[in-house]
Amino acid sequence: MDAKVANTDFSIAGKTFSSRFLIGTSRYPNQQVMMDAIEASGAEIVTVAVRRVSQESGGEGLYDLLGDRFHLLPNTAGCFTARDAVLTAELAREALETNWVKLEVIGDDETLFPDVEHLLRAAEELVGKGFIVLPYCNDDPITCKKLEDIGCAAVMPLAAPIGSGMGIRNPYNLRIIREQCSVPIIVDAGVGTASDAAVALELGCDGILLNTAVAGARDPVKMALAMKLGIEAGRHAFEAGRIPRRLYATASTPTDGAIEL
């Protein structure tokens, strides 16, 4: 693409990425579809989880499959307390030799909404231990600001509950978060389709992290491409600057020289 019209790069903790799409590795129909979808997404950052090795499995080889080609971002999914999340992050740091972590501290199994109290506590502890913390959080400007003040490298507000595909439920909050925070804002969770991703970027969010919307689509590879294009379109629109909304029409064709009978 022509450099003049390409999306601007964005940086997290001093590391520059050309793709604003962060993609998950869960719930694809099979491994080949996952690999093809990740390829089509153009994502550079790919999320993974940390789980106990079971006696039978002995390792599913995901690290070997993806480790060389992508920036693997471990999550702390399934953690309900700050203590569990911190230990999971430390295990992930050891397993992947990365100090980056997608911090999730879940408050409730049914909504998967964050437990803000534990999230803030875990974020503070992990930042103190030298982690690059990317917290999954509510679309709450106050929480986001607190996470930024603690030293998180980005904030990742949800658009809607994880896996719900409900889209951007509160665009006004995202706008306020954009105005209040200077760290990158990555909308994490709730995106259902490409237009949702575009809206988030149009609002000034810096990136999208999603999984289910691609993995659960009828054609995950095509949806990965659609999301990529939606994200690029949204970012272009944000950089271009939309026109103000007006109640009445404004003629687009000049009226000078029109015939008068």
Add this chain to the structure above:
Amino acid sequence: MSDTISINGEIHPLTAKSIVELLSQRNIDINKGGVAVALNGEVVPRANWDQTSIKPGNKVEIVHIVRGG
């Protein structure tokens, strides 16, 4: 009664002296990435696996990287 340890939440007889020995007993390639070990809630750096001994009653967590969102 023989000595036992907890491995990933399950009680097992203590048959390994070190973390390296424990991992090889469980057919985990210690030279492969993507694996981490915690002993009694503290991560044991890979470099210390061979000199870290396991004692009766210890709680060991062995984790690896899996798919996630």
